[in-house]
Amino acid sequence: MSVIPDDTHLQIGSLLFEGLDQIDLTGPFEVLSRLPNSTYKIYARTAEPVRDLKGLRLVPDATLADAPQLDVLHIPGGFGQEALMDNDEVLGWIRQQAAGALSVFSVCTGALLCGAAGLLMGRRATTHWASFHLLPFFGAIPVNERVVVDGNWVFAAGVTAGIDGALRLAAELRGSEAAQLIQLGIAYAPEPPFNSGSPETAPAPILEQARQAVQDITARRERTARRIAAGLGIDV
Amino acid sequence: MSVIPDDTHLQIGSLLFEGLDQIDLTGPFEVLSRLPNSTYKIYARTAEPVRDLKGLRLVPDATLADAPQLDVLHIPGGFGQEALMDNDEVLGWIRQQAAGALSVFSVCTGALLCGAAGLLMGRRATTHWASFHLLPFFGAIPVNERVVVDGNWVFAAGVTAGIDGALRLAAELRGSEAAQLIQLGIAYAPEPPFNSGSPETAPAPILEQARQAVQDITARRERTARRIAAGLGIDV
Numbered sequence: 234m235s236v237i238p239d240d241t242h243l244q245i246g247s248l249l250f251e252g253l254d255q256i257d258l259t260g261p262f263e264v265l266s267r268l269p270n271s272t273y274k275i276y277a278r279t280a281e282p283v284r285d286l287k288g289l290r291l292v293p294d295a296t297l298a299d300a301p302q303l304d305v306l307h308i309p310g311g312f313g314q315e316a317l318m319d320n321d322e323v324l325g326w327i328r329q330q331a332a333g334a335l336s337v338f339s340v341c342t343g344a345l346l347c348g349a350a351g352l353l354m355g356r357r358a359t360t361h362w363a364s365f366h367l368l369p370f371f372g373a374i375p376v377n378e379r380v381v382v383d384g385n386w387v388f389a390a391g392v393t394a395g396i397d398g399a400l401r402l403a404a405e406l407r408g409s410e411a412a413q414l415i416q417l418g419i420a421y422a423p424e425p426p427f428n429s430g431s432p433e434t435a436p437a438p439i440l441e442q443a444r445q446a447v448q449d450i451t452a453r454r455e456r457t458a459r460r461i462a463a464g465l466g467i468d469v
Numbered sequence: 470m471s472v473i474p475d476d477t478h479l480q481i482g483s484l485l486f487e488g489l490d491q492i493d494l495t496g497p498f499e500v501l502s503r504l505p506n507s508t509y510k511i512y513a514r515t516a517e518p519v520r521d522l523k524g525l526r527l528v529p530d531a532t533l534a535d536a537p538q539l540d541v542l543h544i545p546g547g548f549g550q551e552a553l554m555d556n557d558e559v560l561g562w563i564r565q566q567a568a569g570a571l572s573v574f575s576v577c578t579g580a581l582l583c584g585a586a587g588l589l590m591g592r593r594a595t596t597h598w599a600s601f602h603l604l605p606f607f608g609a610i611p612v613n614e615r616v617v618v619d620g621n622w623v624f625a626a627g628v629t630a631g632i633d634g635a636l637r638l639a640a641e642l643r644g645s646e647a648a649q650l651i652q653l654g655i656a657y658a659p660e661p662p663f664n665s666g667s668p669e670t671a672p673a674p675i676l677e678q679a680r681q682a683v684q685d686i687t688a689r690r691e692r693t694a695r696r697i698a699a700g701l702g703i704d705v
Contacts, residue, residue, distance in 0.1 A: 256655070259495040259525065263628070266523035273523070282518070284529045287509070289495065290528035292518045322492060341656075376540035379660045382512045391656025396629065401662045407663070410675065413665035417679045419492070420577075420627025422666030423659035426637045429649035430658030439646065443653045446569060 236408050243271035245305040249293050252313020255285035257340040257395050264399035276300045286312045297326045306334040310342030312387045317411035318457045322352040338402050339386045340395035357383040361391035362432050363447045368468045472644050479507035481541040485529050488549020490522035493576040493631050500635035503651045512536045512548035522548045533562045542570040546578030554693045560586040574623045574638050576631035593619040597627035598668045599683045604705045
């Protein structure tokens with residue numbers, strides 16, 4: 234990826250779907266909507282408001298069918314991703330947009346959607362820690378980092394990693410000064426009150442509870458991933 | 470503030486208004502919507518979708534008039550706060566809700582709204598760095614920290630500080646284990662790619678640009694703050 238000339242307008246767009254994890258979208262929106270000379274719009278299957286997995290309602294700007302070719306395609310994740318793993322309309326849209334985009338930006342289990350679209354073959358990628366072991370089923374090379382850049386793709390790990398990934402992407406697109414200006418505007422100098430944000434640092438009983446909380450959805454995701462792997466001819 | 474018994478249901482609510490900075494709301498929502506035994510709803514003046522300052526549309530769950538007494542009252546900020554500084558309906562709602570709430574949680578320039586409602590007299594508080602100097606006009610004691618806890622009030626500084634503040638509040642309400650479990654679920658182990666998130670750490674030319682970008686809104690906010698100070702009998 235190289236910095237895009239300042240006078241080139243950027244069309245940025247997010248996929249919005251029922252049951253997404255809203256900050257997978259709103260974190261990147263907060264950063265990338267501040268890029269100079271750009272338009273950021275939200276696209277969904279219909280024009281109706283969409284509920285995130287905790288009930289927050291977001292309104293799309295247009296339907297998938299009405300989206301122009303995007304320069305930056307952003308795919309968020311969340312439990313609702315699982316219901317779209319066989320959805321030809323959504324997967325076809327991701328495939329078509331990704332083919333023409335300057336950058337593709339996957340956050341959290343948005344990576345699984347990109348995988349189901351067949352776009353992760355041989356790609357270095359990351360996703361939420363609870364789904365990290367599923368990446369090889371899509372032909373991806375798992376990289377346990379918070380943000381992974383592979384060619385014109387940027388992958389952010391779980392949920393709030395989308396903010397870090399978006400700042401990285403902002404720098405790739407418009408240079409590091411533009412990204413730093415955004416970071417200062419949104420006062421992103423994080424001070425988590427605990428050190429419990431990753432499996433490597435969380436206390437063991439907390440990690441065990443967190444794993445149990447996502448046990449069912451993780452099992453469903455694994456069954457889907459195995460089925461997709463078979464379809465892609467991947468032997469994991 | 471003390472940890473609330475697990476079997477006490479918590480009604481959590483955010484004020485939603487035109488021109489807010491969306492992550493002032495969506496950051497805290499991401500954290501507090503995961504608190505056990507709680508309900509989180511979004512309240513606005515009307516039931517219509519509301520645009521954030523960059524155009525993201527959020528849908529309220531109910532109107533201000535239909536809100537029950539909240540246990541946790543959350544007030545976000547953003548440029549749109551300025552248009553509400555004389556709004557009796559909104560300020561009256563904040564005043565009334567704050568009087569009965571277990572906790573009040575202000576993010577960013579939400580603190581100025583609380584100040585206009587007359588609620589910051591003698592209180593240790595913080596807000597976005599660009600408005601920090603305005604706190605004394607509302608009778609507040611400015612504390613230059615990312616999260617400030619004063620009695621049953623929690624103040625988060627600018628924008629993304631709402632995530633840190635919400636985790637702190639989660640711990641105050643339900644204990645540190647509950648907060649750590651949420652932190653792990655949302656993978657909040659931030660790695661900003663630059664060190665430009667506060668005036669103290671940003672490169673000088675970036676800070677200068679950022680100040681210029683908010684010069685007009687800051688001047689308007691100061692005129693309003695001076696007028697409110699006069700009304701409150703505060704001599705700054």
